[in-house]
Amino acid sequence: xxxxxxxxxxxxxxxxxxxxxxxxxxxxxxxxxxxxxxxxxxxxxxxxxxxxxxxxxxxxxxxxxxxxxxxxxxxxxxxxxxxxxxxxxxxxxxxxxxxxxxxxxxxxxxxxxxxxxxxxxxxxxxxxxxxxxxxxxxxxxxxxxxxxxxxxxxxxxxxxxxxxxxxxxxxxxxxxxxxxxxxxxxxxxxxxxxxxxxxxxxxxxxxxxxxxxxxxxxxxxxxxxxxxxxxxxxxxxxxxxxxxxxxxxxxxxxxxxxxxxxxxxxxxxxxxxxxxxxxxxxxxxxxxxxxxxxxxxxxxxxxxxxxxxxxxxxxxxxxxxxxxxxxxxxxxxxxxxxxxxxxxxxxxxxxxxxxxxxxxxxxxxxxxxxxxxxxxxxxxxxxxxxxxxxxxxxxxxxxxxxxxxxxxxxxxxxxxxxxxxxxxxxxxxxxxxxxxxxxxxxxxxxxxxxxxxxxxxxxxxxxxxxxxxxxxxxxxxxxxxxxxxxxxxxxxxxxxxxxxxxxxxxxxxxxxxxxxxxxxxxxxxxxxxxxxxxxxxxxxxxxxxxxxxxxxxxxxxxxxxxxxxxxxxxxxxxxxxxxxxxxxxxxxxxxxxxxxxxxxxxxxxxxxxxxxxxxxxxxxxxxxxxxxxxxxxxxxxxxxxxxxxxxxxxxxxxxxxxxxxxxxxxxxxxxxxxxxxxxxxxxxxxxxxxxxxxxxxxxxxxxxxxxxxxxxxxxxxxxxxxxxxxxxxxxxxxxxxxxxxxxxxxxxxxxxxxxxxxxxxxxxxxxxxxxxxxxxxxxxxxxxxxxxxxxxxxxxxxxxxxxxxxxxxxxxxxxxxxxxxxxxxxxxxxxxxxxxxxxxxxxxxxxxxxxxxxxxxxxxxxxxxxxxxxxxxxxxxxxxxxxxxxxxxxxxxxxxxxxxxxxxxxxxxxxxxxxxxxxxxxxxxxxxxxxxxxxxxxxxxxxxxxxxxxxxxxxx
Numbered sequence: 001x002x003x004x005x006x007x008x009x010x011x012x013x014x015x016x017x018x019x020x021x022x023x024x025x026x027x028x029x030x031x032x033x034x035x036x037x038x039x040x041x042x043x044x045x046x047x048x049x050x051x052x053x054x055x056x057x058x059x060x061x062x063x064x065x066x067x068x069x070x071x072x073x074x075x076x077x078x079x080x081x082x083x084x085x086x087x088x089x090x091x092x093x094x095x096x097x098x099x100x101x102x103x104x105x106x107x108x109x110x111x112x113x114x115x116x117x118x119x120x121x122x123x124x125x126x127x128x129x130x131x132x133x134x135x136x137x138x139x140x141x142x143x144x145x146x147x148x149x150x151x152x153x154x155x156x157x158x159x160x161x162x163x164x165x166x167x168x169x170x171x172x173x174x175x176x177x178x179x180x181x182x183x184x185x186x187x188x189x190x191x192x193x194x195x196x197x198x199x200x201x202x203x204x205x206x207x208x209x210x211x212x213x214x215x216x217x218x219x220x221x222x223x224x225x226x227x228x229x230x231x232x233x234x235x236x237x238x239x240x241x242x243x244x245x246x247x248x249x250x251x252x253x254x255x256x257x258x259x260x261x262x263x264x265x266x267x268x269x270x271x272x273x274x275x276x277x278x279x280x281x282x283x284x285x286x287x288x289x290x291x292x293x294x295x296x297x298x299x300x301x302x303x304x305x306x307x308x309x310x311x312x313x314x315x316x317x318x319x320x321x322x323x324x325x326x327x328x329x330x331x332x333x334x335x336x337x338x339x340x341x342x343x344x345x346x347x348x349x350x351x352x353x354x355x356x357x358x359x360x361x362x363x364x365x366x367x368x369x370x371x372x373x374x375x376x377x378x379x380x381x382x383x384x385x386x387x388x389x390x391x392x393x394x395x396x397x398x399x400x401x402x403x404x405x406x407x408x409x410x411x412x413x414x415x416x417x418x419x420x421x422x423x424x425x426x427x428x429x430x431x432x433x434x435x436x437x438x439x440x441x442x443x444x445x446x447x448x449x450x451x452x453x454x455x456x457x458x459x460x461x462x463x464x465x466x467x468x469x470x471x472x473x474x475x476x477x478x479x480x481x482x483x484x485x486x487x488x489x490x491x492x493x494x495x496x497x498x499x500x501x502x503x504x505x506x507x508x509x510x511x512x513x514x515x516x517x518x519x520x521x522x523x524x525x526x527x528x529x530x531x532x533x534x535x536x537x538x539x540x541x542x543x544x545x546x547x548x549x550x551x552x553x554x555x556x557x558x559x560x561x562x563x564x565x566x567x568x569x570x571x572x573x574x575x576x577x578x579x580x581x582x583x584x585x586x587x588x589x590x591x592x593x594x595x596x597x598x599x600x601x602x603x604x605x606x607x608x609x610x611x612x613x614x615x616x617x618x619x620x621x622x623x624x625x626x627x628x629x630x631x632x633x634x635x636x637x638x639x640x641x642x643x644x645x646x647x648x649x650x651x652x653x654x655x656x657x658x659x660x661x662x663x664x665x666x667x668x669x670x671x672x673x674x675x676x677x678x679x680x681x682x683x684x685x686x687x688x689x690x691x692x693x694x695x696x697x698x699x700x701x702x703x704x705x706x707x708x709x710x711x712x713x714x715x716x717x718x719x720x721x722x723x724x725x726x727x728x729x730x731x732x733x734x735x736x737x738x739x740x741x742x743x744x745x746x747x748x749x750x751x752x753x754x755x756x757x758x759x760x761x762x763x764x765x766x767x768x769x770x771x772x773x774x775x776x777x778x779x780x781x782x783x784x785x786x787x788x789x790x791x792x793x794x795x796x797x798x799x800x801x802x803x804x805x806x807x808x809x810x811x812x813x814x815x816x817x818x819x820x821x822x823x824x825x826x827x828x829x830x831x832x833x834x835x836x837x838x839x840x841x842x843x844x845x846x847x848x849x850x851x852x853x854x855x856x857x858x859x860x861x862x863x864x865x866x867x868x869x870x871x872x873x874x875x876x877x878x879x880x881x882x883x884x885x886x887x888x889x890x891x892x893x894x895x896x897x898x899x900x901x902x903x904x905x906x907x908x909x910x911x912x913x914x915x916x917x918x919x920x921x922x923x924x925x926x927x928x929x930x931x932x933x934x935x936x937x938x939x940x941x942x943x944x945x946x947x948x949x950x951x952x953x954x955x956x
Contacts, residue, residue, distance in 0.1 A: 065263040066222075066270065067185070072258050073223060074181040077174045078190065101182075101190040102354045104175045105347040105390070106199045106214065107149040107168050108337040109161075110850045110920045148199055150214045152334050157311050158304055160328060162318040163336035166391025166533070169315040172336075173279045176223060176313075180277060183220040192220060200346030221311065222276035224267070226251070228314075229285040231299075232292045242299035244306050275309030283326065284317040285477070293326070301328055318848075337850070337920075338388030340941075341378065341739070347390070348374055351397045361401075373400045384742060386410060409617065411572025414537040418457075418518060449493040459488040460518060461545075464529065464538035474561050477532050482525040533565065540570035549574075549581070553588035553606065560605040568613055575617035582617055583627055586610045586634065593633060594640035604646045607637035611658035615743075620662070635665050643859045649840055649847040656854025657743035664746040669855040670722040672764070677713040677805055677949065678791070678866040679816055684708075685795040686828045687786065688893050688929055695924040699931050703828065704894045705796075706786055711815050712950030713805070714783060714791045716867055717855040718748035718876060719760070719945060727760055739941055747852040748874045748944035754912050754936035757877045757945040758782060758904065764947060773813055774949065783948040784902050785880040785931070786895050788915045792832045792871065792928040794864030797821040802866025813949050824864060830927045832863035832870050837923030842872030844926045849919055867946075871926040875914040875934075877945040879904055882911040882933035889933070908937050918942040 079097035149172060153159055163169040175195070182190035198211035231237075231250045252264045270276060280300055286293045304312050314328065318335055339347070348370045356366035373396065377387045383406070387393045395417050400406045407413040449456065463485060467478035518534070519527045529535040543552050543566065556567040567589070575582040590610035592603065599607075611634060623631065641647055641655040667674035684707040689696035693703075721741040728734050738751040752760075758781070765780030774780070783791070800820040829835055831842070839846040841861030843853045853873055862868050870876075881901045883890025890910075891901035900906075914932040917925050919942070924930075934943065 062266045065260070065266045069255070069260050069263045069267065070181040070184050070222075072260060073177050073225070074185055074187065074190070077178040077181075080171075080174075098351070098354050098358075099189070100171075100175060100178055101194050102357070103347065103350045104171065104194075105339070105343050105350065106197065107172055108199070108340075108343075109147050109149050109152055109334045110337040110845065148214045149334070149336065150195065150216060153311070153313055154215045154217055156332055156334075158328075158331045159312070160314045160316065160321070160331045160333045161336065162316055162321050162333060164318055164338075164389060166389040167336050167338070168390040169336065170281055171390060173225060173281045173313070173315065176277065176279060177225050180220055180223040184222075192216065200342045218277075218311065222267075222270050222274070223279060224251070224271065224276050225279045225281065228280055228282050228296055230254075232286040232296055237292060237295045237299070242295040242302070244299060244303040246299050247303045271307055271310055273309070275307075275311070278303070278307070278310050278312045280312065280314040282316070283314055284321065297326065297328060301330075304328075304330070335850070339390060339393065340388075341384075344377065344384075344387050344393060345374055347393055348397060351394070352401070355401065369401060373397060373406065376400075376406055378740070384740075386413065409572055409576065411537070411569055411576055411617070414534065414569065415573075418534060418537065449489060451492050455492045456489070459492050461538045461542035463488055464535045465542040468535055468539045468562070468566065471562075477528040477535050480519065480527040480529075482527065485519070485527055533569075536565040537569045540566045540573060544570050544573050549585040549588045552585060556589065556609050557602040557606040560609060564609055564612075567609055568616060571613035571617045575619075579619055582613070583630065586614050586618070587630060589613070590634055590637055594637045598646065599640070599644070601646060604641065604644060607634070608641055608647065608651060608655055608658075610634055611638045611641075611655055611662065615658040615661035618662075631662065632665075635659065635662055638662070639664075639666060639856075642854065642856045649843070649853075649857070650849050652857045653843070653849040653851070653853040656746060656857050660741075660743050660745040660747070660854060664722070664854070666746070666856070669717055669720050669746050672723050672726050672767075675723065675947075676716040677813075677947075678716050678802055679799070679805070679819070680708075680712055680714055680787070680791050680865045681795065681797070681799065681819065681821060682709055682711045683795045683797055685790040685793055687789050687793075687895055689927075695927075696929065697931075699889050699892065700929040702893060706790070706895055708786060708790055708795075710951050712787060712948055712952070713813055714787065714865070714867060714948045715946035717946065718869060718874060719947065720855055721745045721747060721749045724749035724752070724760070727763065731763060737939055744852050744854075746854040748855070748869070750852065750874055750944045751939045751941045752943075752945070753939055754782075754877050754934075758879070760945075761947055765949075768813070768949075775814060775951075778813060778949060778951050780947055780949045782877050782879040782945055784897065785878050785913050785915065786897060787948055787950070788870075788876070788878055789928055791865050791867050792863050792915075793829055794824045794827065796824055796827050798824045798864040802862070802864070815951075830929075831861075832867070832928060833861050837926060842926055843869070843919045844872040844917060845920050845922050847872070847919075851919060853919070870916055871928065872917055872921075873919055874916065874942055874944040875918050875932055875940075876916040877943065878913045878915055880913040881906055882913050882931075884909050884911065886911075886933070889931075908935065910936075912936050914943060 078100060080100045080103065149161065152161075153176075161169060161172070178190050179192060179195035181187075182194075183192045196213045196216050198213055201211050226247065231247070234250060234253060237246055248264075248268065251267070252261070255261055255263050255267070271278075283293065283296065286296050300312075300314060304310070312331070314331065316326070321333070352361065352366035352370040355361045356363045361369065377383045377396065383396070387396060392413065395413065396406055399413070399416055403416075407416055463480050466484070467480050471478035519529060529538070543555075547555075552563075552567050552570050556563040567585075571582055571585055574585055589606040590603075591606075594607070595603075614631075614634060620631075638655050638659040642652055642659070644652065647655065664670050668676045684705050686703060687706045688703045689700040690703040691701045722745050725741070725745075735752060735756060738749075761780045761782055765774060765778075768774045768780065769778075798821065800822050826834060831837060833841050837844075837846070838861070839848070840858075842858055843849050856868065858868060858872070861871065863870050879902055881891055881903065891899065895901075911933040912935075914934050915930070917930060917932075934940065
């Protein structure tokens with residue numbers, strides 16, 4: 001609520017809430033700042049600060065009670081705060097309130113897993129729905145992939161939404177509460193219209209089509225937020241089975257703390273008779289002790305079962321959910337996607353636009369600063385990766401505006417973030433008299449302890465390390481016992497230079513209980529850090545000062561799940577001080593050559609973490625000669641890790657990104673001269689799917705036998721970014737509309753049109769022909785659907801051993817002679833490796849990778865001819881035509897190559913077929929027979945291609 005609109009009555013109401021303590025009213029945090037007696041600020045789970053207002057006395061009328069409850073919710077969630085220091089200042093940070101509705105940027109999801117298997121009828125209906133394309137060019141929308149989070153919530157009555165720390169989970173919850181409450185209250189700017197605002201899009205990307213509003217068919221449902229960490233702490237969950245009753249009792253307590261106790265019966269009646277949206281935030285933050293998570297899960301399940309008219313959204317960190325085997329029957333699981341470039345631009349434009357509305361910038365200044373920060377972020381690959389998380393993007397915007405610059409790396413970013421939070425923690429506590437003049441109620445922390453900030457910070461670093469080391473669960477923030485906090489700070493105070501002695505423990509704890517910033521009071525006698533990453537950063541600082549590289553490496557190699565982020569942040573800290581010291585840490589993590597066979601877990605994780613640390617913090621320019629052998633050894637280790645069965649698919653993908661940053665030594669995926677191709681012998685194979693096959697689509701029918709009368713060579717991998725760049729340099733042009741390679745240099749190249757992919761093939765064929773590598777009549781082209789599917793499934797007969805051949809090792813592309821063939825044991829296989837989906841064999845939604853992966857990450861998913869990534873990773877252009885109609889192909893099955901479907905000079909209005917699927921789809925879309933389509937002029941960051949060379953001319 002704007003400060004000028006507050007009434008004296010509102011201020012008076014707030015004093016009662018302030019006296020009851022801000023922890024309950026704040027939901028996910030404690031009071032950060034108070035500029036008047038009716039307002040406090042809290043840290044949400046995503047690190048933002050949300051303004052909280054007092055309760056409203058509304059009598060006993062049910063309608064008025066409900067309105068009072070909604071007003072309470074609305075005012076708790078309408079404003080977001082991040083500490084923004086004045087430009088050029090070194091004093092305390094200011095905290096202007098940002099309207100959440102003004103800066104919120106819609107979120108997308110990457111994947112959805114069904115909680116229970118679909119019936120065959122349900123599966124077919126879902127496939128029909130998923131077959132409907134997005135307006136943007138006709139790519140499969142995908143089962144949850146690239147779908148707005150709101151669309152999933154609209155579709156699923158019960159949903160688990162996963163996300164990385166700072167990924168926007170809690171902010172989404174706050175925005176849902178704000179808009180649903182605002183609709184009922186008749187608020188402008190925060191209502192159903194705001195909730196359904198279109199996803200941000202590139203200007204002109206959709207050829208002038210008006211962006212579509214997000215779907216929401218459930219009207220102004222009553223929002224009921226429940227913070228699960230608070231529920232676990234205050235919900236009186238005893239031994240035995242938990243139930244919905246504890247949820248009701250907890251809600252009653254929350255209502256009472258906000259001055260709305262009489263609303264309980266009205267709220268309960270609304271939930272049972274009309275329905276509501278119950279928002280269960282932060283399951284991963286529930287402590288593991290005494291089976292609390294199990295009990296909370298039982299209470300949630302019982303609540304969902306007893307309220308059939310209600311809809312439910314539960315949030316959790318991805319890693320915690322996936323690795324701890326949590327399950328809620330009937331709740332499908334979706335995952336938030338990182339911000340893409342469009343969302344980053346949109347957020348920054350809204351952020352600076354709000355600063356202009358607040359009067360801190362002129363409109364022209366806001367536009368200039370938004371453009372400047374956007375260019376800085378997109379100009380540095382590492383910063384762009386950080387900006388994919390909404391929390392870190394918010395901090396970047398805060399630091400950029402407030403201090404006139406942006407930190408260079410993650411360690412520096414967190415260091416300045418900690419400084420901001422320390423500034424907030426140390427602010428003098430103020431209130432205001434009736435004339436609006438400030439009154440200082442408390443001095444700052446350092447003033448009270450009479451020490452400098454460095455001493456306080458050292459104490460916090462030690463506390464963070466100790467809490468992190470003993471934390472039983474490996475997610476969420478650790479508890480800092482009140483006694484430990486008092487002990488450390490009192491020791492600092494007792495050692496102060498003036499010799500005045502220490503402070504009183506009781507006074508200190510009373511003082512700290514009313515403050516927040518770098519520490520947040522979570523419950524009785526317990527504090528925590530506002531975000532796990534800040535806890536890890538402070539622990540890293542402590543370890544770099546006390547244990548050094550060897551101690552850090554020993555911890556990380558022995559217990560990587562606990563210490564990986566700590567050691568990576570330590571690497572960033574060390575790298576900012578001395579690259580030599582950073583090399584000491586890398587050497588301690590990875591100090592021997594990779595073995596011929598499997599490596600120990602300690603060596604595997606040591607090399608993996610060394611690779612991530614080097615990729616993030618090492619400067620490769622002007623590398624001293626004595627460090628070069630260490631870098632080469634690390635590269636060899638990372639290549640070894642790509643095929644390591646000891647690392648799950650997401651970790652192998654991360655190793656591939658580290659390798660891209662450090663310089664992938666594999667010439668077969670980084671150069672055109674060493675490109676590898678696989679031989680596919682002539683002969684019959686099975687194409688399509690039978691009509692009775694579960695999860696198949698109509699355009700795949702029928703299953704039929706095809707014969708390819710010639711053998712051909714097909715790329716072992718899709719063309720990679722580095723190979724595409726080599727081509728661009730050779731022809732002297734660059735496609736500027738394509739994204740920067742960043743960490744995907746050794747991954748498939750994407751976002752080229754069909755015409756650009758075809759031009760690449762034509763150029764490559766001319767180059768090989770000039771070098772004498774192509775015999776007369778042979779051509780290099782995009783594969784047809786028929787050639788692609790045979791490479792994926794193999795023929796009725798297949799090679800005994802795949803025959804990948806590198807260009808530099810051959811004299812020419814000719815048909816190999818006397819190759820042994822054997823019967824294909826699975827000629828109708830559904831996937832290149834067999835009949836069952838396997839997230840360790842391909843990069844699709846269940847694999848948990850969430851983005852393109854480097855060539856060679858899914859070795860075990862190779863097809864019978866030796867091709868990799870034919871399923872998953874990215875869609876691939878073919879030269880085959882689909883037709884002009886989005887839903888009904890002009891060229892169906894049986895496949896007839898002579899009916900014009902392979903015409904290369906068809907109109908641009910005729911869509912081309914895509915094959916192979918992309919990284920975010922469900923397993924049924926990774927099958928060999930799945931067909932997709934796209935306009936030949938379309939450019940999409942999920943579409944690439946691979947080349948084919950054959951004695952058959954494609955220029956029909």
